[in-house]
Amino acid sequence: MNAHASPLSVIASASRIVAKVGSSLVTNDGQGLDRQAVAHWASQIAALRNQGKQVVLVSSGAIAEGMARLGWAKRPTSMHELQAAAAVGQMGLAQAYEVAFSKHNLRTAQILLTHEDLADRQRYLNARSTLFALLRLGVVPIVNENDTVATDEIAVGDNDTLGALVTNLIEADALIILTDQRGLYESDPRKNPEARFVSHAKAGDLTLEAMAGGTGSGIGKGGMLTKILAAKRAARSGAHTVIASGREHEVMVRLAAGECIGTELRAELPVLSARKQWMADHLRLRGKLMLDAGAVQALLVEGKSLLPVGVRNIEGDFEPGDVVACLDLEGRECARGLINYSSSEARRIMGQPSSKIAEILGAMTEAELVHRDNLIIL
Ligand SMILES: Nc1ncnc2c1ncn2[C@@H]1O[C@H](COP(=O)(O)OP(=O)(O)O)[C@@H](O)[C@H]1O
Numbered sequence: 001m002n003a004h005a006s007p008l009s010v011i012a013s014a015s016r017i018v019a020k021v022g023s024s025l026v027t028n029d030g031q032g033l034d035r036q037a038v039a040h041w042a043s044q045i046a047a048l049r050n051q052g053k054q055v056v057l058v059s060s061g062a063i064a065e066g067m068a069r070l071g072w073a074k075r076p077t078s079m080h081e082l083q084a085a086a087a088v089g090q091m092g093l094a095q096a097y098e099v100a101f102s103k104h105n106l107r108t109a110q111i112l113l114t115h116e117d118l119a120d121r122q123r124y125l126n127a128r129s130t131l132f133a134l135l136r137l138g139v140v141p142i143v144n145e146n147d148t149v150a151t152d153e154i155a156v157g158d159n160d161t162l163g164a165l166v167t168n169l170i171e172a173d174a175l176i177i178l179t180d181q182r183g184l185y186e187s188d189p190r191k192n193p194e195a196r197f198v199s200h201a202k203a204g205d206l207t208l209e210a211m212a213g214g215t216g217s218g219i220g221k222g223g224m225l226t227k228i229l230a231a232k233r234a235a236r237s238g239a240h241t242v243i244a245s246g247r248e249h250e251v252m253v254r255l256a257a258g259e260c261i262g263t264e265l266r267a268e269l270p271v272l273s274a275r276k277q278w279m280a281d282h283l284r285l286r287g288k289l290m291l292d293a294g295a296v297q298a299l300l301v302e303g304k305s306l307l308p309v310g311v312r313n314i315e316g317d318f319e320p321g322d323v324v325a326c327l328d329l330e331g332r333e334c335a336r337g338l339i340n341y342s343s344s345e346a347r348r349i350m351g352q353p354s355s356k357i358a359e360i361l362g363a364m365t366e367a368e369l370v371h372r373d374n375l376i377i378l
């Protein structure tokens with residue numbers, strides 16, 4: 001896993017970078033904003049900009065800062081208290097970044113997103129154009145989840161994932177995830193101080209997911225697993241990921257100079273087209289299709305569309321245009337795509353040849369249940 005160490009960090013050649021800093025890196029142990037840390041992020045991003053690199057910052061910390069401002073020692077569990085803390089804290093966060101970046105003559109822009117903003121194709125394209133406009137204007141976009149309005153149904157959920165979604169959105173070359181650990185260890189170093197460090201691996205390598213645990217800090221949200229999954233997601237648009245310690249001196253600048261710091265997860269997965277990436281990232285699954293062996297072979301090996309004849313069972317309620325998962329014989333999701341028929345229609349035609357669709361439903365809109373153009377192989 002540590003074998004293919006490259007002499008130069010992937011960040012050296014990246015011209016568009018998304019950098020994500022976790023809550024523990026912008027607050028003093030969750031007790032209010034660490035203005036010195038914020039100043040360091042600003043000066044490092046300013047240095048990268050002076051090298052001609054475009055940088056979008058995804059910063060956590062709103063809830064931690066809100067808790068400090070409200071005098072709460074413990075992270076609340078109720079959604080509305082969390083949302084209230086985020087609303088209070090985001091003010092401080094935005095203000096601190098604006099002040100810190102202004103010392104380098106840089107303007108900042110606040111971008112608060114939810115999953116719902118990105119799941120709508122028009123709003124997705126709009127967010128993308130706005131981010132590009134900001135980068136062209138030389139402004140540093142600072143992104144966070146819009147926690148104040150984000151309920152579970154519409155939330156991205158954690159900023160590692162949000163960082164990956166923004167990486168895909170703006171087709172960044174690299175995602176830097178800064179956290180309170182040196183990078184990925186073979187198991188959580190808080191629980192196992194003997195755990196070995198992973199310096200290089202392939203993004204999307206399934207063995208990494210088994211190594212990564214949840215958050216250990218009580219301040220952060222995602223833990224290491226969301227970072228590993230973020231790297232896999234970022235790789236789908238060709239972006240490499242580095243997970244490194246935000247406590248390393250001048251970590252971003254040294255990475256940009258080519259130094260290998262932290263865990264480098266290289267993008268070696270097939271890159272999805274922009275439209276398929278958006279489908280994979282943003283649309284909620286509405287149902288599941290259990291396939292037979294022939295259909296699995298047709299999809300995965302022969303690159304064909306999914307026909308009703310290869311479906312053995314269907315779960316869920318969906319309408320034409322919704323996203324459904326395709327499961328293989330072992331129940332693993334092997335593909336997902338936009339379905340052409342509603343769940344009630346699909347149940348009536350499953351297991352049948354396409355020539356029978358018109359007879360069963362009264363009309364045939366499409367011969368395929370999911371056309372290959374609308375299908376993502378996982
Ligand atoms: N295999 C692992 N390697 C490194 N850290 C891990 C691992 N598994 C779990 N962790 C935990 O993940 C934490 C970092 O995630 P998190 O607390 O969410 O930080 P952040 O706020 O930076 O996102 C670490 O402090 C560590 O305890």
Ligand SMILES: N[C@@H](CCC(=O)OP(=O)(O)O)C(=O)O
Pocket residue numbers: 021022023024059060061062063064086144145147157158159160219220221222223
């Ligand atoms: N949006 C939340 C942060 C959520 C989150 O993922 O936190 P972290 O694990 O510290 O990156 C906030 O600003 O408090």
